[in-house]
Amino acid sequence: xxxxxxxxxxxxxxxxxxxxxxxxxxxxxxxxxxxxxxxxxxxxxxxxxxxxxxxxxxxxxxxxxxxxxxxxxxxxxxxxxxxxxxxxxxxxxxxxxxxxxxxxxxxxxxxxxxxxxxxxxxxxxxxxxxxxxxxxxxxxxxxxxxxxxxxxxxxxxxxxxxxxxxxxxxxxxxxxxxxxxxxxxxxxxxxxx
Amino acid sequence: xxxxxxxxxxxxxxxxxxxxxxxxxxxxxxxxxxxxxxxxxxxxxxxxxxxxxxxxxxxxxxxxxxxxxxxxxxxxxxxxxxxxxxxxxxxxxxxxxxxxxxxxxxxxxxxxxxxxxxxxxxxxxxxxxxxxxxxxxxxxxxxxxxxxxxxxxxxxxxxxxxxxxxxxxxxxxxxxxxxxxxxxxxxxxxxxxxxxxxxxxxxxxxxxxxxxxxxxxxxxxxxxxxxxxxxxxxxxxxxxxxxxxxxxxxxxxxxxxxxxxxxxxxxxxxxxxxxxxxxxxxxxxxxxxxxx
Numbered sequence: 001x002x003x004x005x006x007x008x009x010x011x012x013x014x015x016x017x018x019x020x021x022x023x024x025x026x027x028x029x030x031x032x033x034x035x036x037x038x039x040x041x042x043x044x045x046x047x048x049x050x051x052x053x054x055x056x057x058x059x060x061x062x063x064x065x066x067x068x069x070x071x072x073x074x075x076x077x078x079x080x081x082x083x084x085x086x087x088x089x090x091x092x093x094x095x096x097x098x099x100x101x102x103x104x105x106x107x108x109x110x111x112x113x114x115x116x117x118x119x120x121x122x123x124x125x126x127x128x129x130x131x132x133x134x135x136x137x138x139x140x141x142x143x144x145x146x147x148x149x150x151x152x153x154x155x156x157x158x159x160x161x162x163x164x165x166x167x168x169x170x171x172x173x174x175x176x177x178x179x180x181x182x183x184x185x186x187x188x189x190x191x192x193x
Numbered sequence: 194x195x196x197x198x199x200x201x202x203x204x205x206x207x208x209x210x211x212x213x214x215x216x217x218x219x220x221x222x223x224x225x226x227x228x229x230x231x232x233x234x235x236x237x238x239x240x241x242x243x244x245x246x247x248x249x250x251x252x253x254x255x256x257x258x259x260x261x262x263x264x265x266x267x268x269x270x271x272x273x274x275x276x277x278x279x280x281x282x283x284x285x286x287x288x289x290x291x292x293x294x295x296x297x298x299x300x301x302x303x304x305x306x307x308x309x310x311x312x313x314x315x316x317x318x319x320x321x322x323x324x325x326x327x328x329x330x331x332x333x334x335x336x337x338x339x340x341x342x343x344x345x346x347x348x349x350x351x352x353x354x355x356x357x358x359x360x361x362x363x364x365x366x367x368x369x370x371x372x373x374x375x376x377x378x379x380x381x382x383x384x385x386x387x388x389x390x391x392x393x394x395x396x397x398x399x400x401x402x403x404x405x406x407x408x409x410x411x412x413x414x415x416x417x418x419x420x421x422x423x424x425x426x427x428x429x430x431x432x433x434x435x436x437x438x439x440x441x442x443x444x445x446x447x448x449x450x451x452x453x454x455x456x457x458x459x460x461x462x463x464x465x466x467x468x469x470x471x472x473x474x475x476x477x478x479x480x481x482x483x484x485x
Contacts, residue, residue: 025248030258054202061209068216069236070244075229076216083209126221 008162012047012055015161016063019043019154024070036139037146039154040067040078041085041115042108046151046158048089049098049107056093060086074126081118085111101152108151109144116140297469300351305471308436313473316340320467321365330373330399331359332467339363341474345432348472353438353461354378354421355470366472370464371439372400380404380439381422385412389422392439392458400464402440407454417442419458434473 023040027033040063048056060082067078089111098104117140219229298317305315318340322333336342338361346358348368356376359369371378372394380392382404388411395401404419419442423435444457 021244021247022251024244025251026254029255030262032258032262054205057206057209061213065216066240069233070240074217074220075233076213076220080210080213080217083206083213087206122217126217 011162012051012059013062015043015047015158016059016066018157018161020063020066020070023067033146036142037150038112038115038143039150040064040082041111042147042151042154043158044082044086045089045104045107045111046155047162048086048091049093049104049155050159050162051090052094053087053090056086056088056090057083058086060084077119077122080122081115084118085114088114101155104151104155105148108154109148111151112147113140113144115147116143294469297351301349301469301471304349304351304353304438308434310434310471310473312475313434314341314475315471316342316474318342318366318470318472320470323467330356330370330376330394330464332356332368332370332470334366334368334470334472335364336472337362337364337366342366342472343474346472346474346476347433347437348470349437350462350467350470352463353440354433355462355464355467357432358472368470368472371460372402372464378433378439379422380419381435382407382411382413382442383418383420385414385417388413390454392419395457400460401443402458402460404442404456404458405454407450407456409451409454411450411454413442413445413450413456415442415445432476 019040023038027037027039041060044056044060044063047059051059061079062082064078064080064082065075067073067082068075071078089107092098092107098107120136120140216229301317305311316336318334318336320332321335323331334348342358342361344358344361348355348357354371356368356370356373358366359375360367369376371392374394376394378392380390382388382390388407390404390407390411392402392404395403407413419439421433421435421437421439423433438461440458440460442456443459446456449455
C-alpha cells in the first residue's frame with residue numbers, strides 16, 4: 001500500500017516538473033502563448049480536481065515555489081496563489097466534481113483569473129508599486145482566455161502523467177464523491193478494515 | 194478517522210500558508226532577498242542545469258512553434274508588401290506618365306515659341322481615343338467646338354505635324370492623322386533647292402509617308418527634313434503655317450524620283466504614341482491679319 005502511495009506521489013511530483021518546466025522552457029517562449037499563457041495554475045486545477053484539496057494545495061504550493069525560485073520572483077508569491085488555487089480546485093472536485101470535460105473551460109478561465117488577479121493583489125498589498133492600466137487589463141483578459149483554451153489539453157496531460165482517470169466524462173455512477181468515501185484522494189491513506 | 198484527516202489537512206494548509214507569508218514578508222522586506230538569498234541561489238544551482246537541459250530538449254518544439262509564427266508573420270508581411278508594391282507601382286506609372294506629358298508639353302511650348310504659333314490661337318488637347326484598326330488613322334481629343342475647334346484645323350505635337358481636325362462635337366474632336374489616306378500636306382524639303390511637294394500616306398506601309406509631286410531633277414537625299422510649305426495643294430488657302438516639321442526623308446530611289454517625283458518620308462511625330470496635341474484654331478490668313 002505504501003509502495004503504491006509513494007509511486008503515486010512520484011507521479012504527482014513528475015507532473016509538477018512537467019508543468020513548471022513546460023511553462024518555463026516552452027510556453028513562456030513560444031510566440032502565441034508567451035507573456036500571457038500560464039499552465040501552472042491549470043495543472044494545479046487539474047491535480048486538485050483529480051486528487052483532492054490537500055494534494056491540490058501541496059502541488060500548487062510546490063509548483064508555485066519552484067516558479068518563484070526559477071523566475072527570481074518574490075518567494076512565496078506564486079506559492080501562495082498556487083496553494084489557494086489547488087485547495088479551491090480540490091474542494092470543487094470533492095464537493096461538486098465536473099460532470100463533463102467542457103466544465104474545465106470555465107474552471108480554467110477562473111484559475112487563470114485567480115492567478116492573474118492574485119498576483120496584482122499581492123503586488124498592491126506588499127506595496128510593490130503595481131499600477132492598473134489598460135494594457136495590464138488586456139494582458140489579464142488574454143491570460144484568462146488562454147486559461148480557458150488550454151485547460152482541457154493541460155488536464156489531459158496531467159491525467160496521463162499522474163495516471164488518474166482518463167477523463168472527467170466517466171459515467172457518474174462509477175464515481176463516488178470523495179468526501180463520501182472517507183478518502184479524499186488516491187494519495188490519502190486507505191480505510192482500515 | 195475522517196476528523197483526523199480533516200485536522201491533518203487543516204494543519205498542512207495552515208503550515209503552507211504560514212510558510213508562504215513568511216517567505217513573502219522576507220522577500221518584500223529586503224531589497225536583495227536578504228536571508229532568502231542563499232536559498233534562492235541554492236535552488237538556482239540545483240534547478241538551473243535541469244532547466245537548461247529541458248530548454249535544450251524542447252528547443253525543437255519552440256523552433257517548430259516559432260516556425261509557424263514566423264510563417265504567419267511572413268504571410269502577413271508579404272500581403273502588406275504586395276499592397277505597398279501595388280501602390281508604389283501606380284505612383285511610378287503616374288509619375289512616368291506625368292514626366293512624358295511634361296516632356297511633350299515642353300516640346301510643344303518650344304515649338305510654339307520657335308514658330309510663333311501664339312498667333313494661331315493654339316488649344317492644347319489630350320488624346321482620349323484612337324481608331325482601333327489600320328484602315329483609319331484617326332484619334333479623338335478632349336476639346337471640341339466649345340473651344341473654337343473646327344474641321345480642317347491643323348494639329349501638331351512637340352515633334353511636328355500630326356494631322357487635321359476632321360470632325361467636331363462640342364466637347365471632342367476627331368483628328369485625322371497625316372498617315373491617313375485622305376490627308377495631304379503641302380511640304381518643302383529643307384536643303385538643296387528647297388523643292389516643294391505634297392506629303393501623303395505611303396502605299397503599303399501604314400506608319401510611313403510619301404512625298405509626291407516633286408519636280409524632276411529634285412536634289413534630295415536621305416535625312417533631309419520635310420516641313421510645311423505654307424500652301425495647300427489646290428486653290429484653297431493653306432491650312433498649315435509654314436515651317437512646321439513634318440518628317441525626314443527616309444529613302445530616295447533616284448529612278449523613281451526622276452520618273453514619278455516620289456521619295457519616302459518618315460513622320461517626325463510618333464503617331465503611334467500620341468498623348469498631348471495642339472490644335473491651331475486660327476487659320477493662316479487670320480493669323481497673318483492678327484500679326485499685322
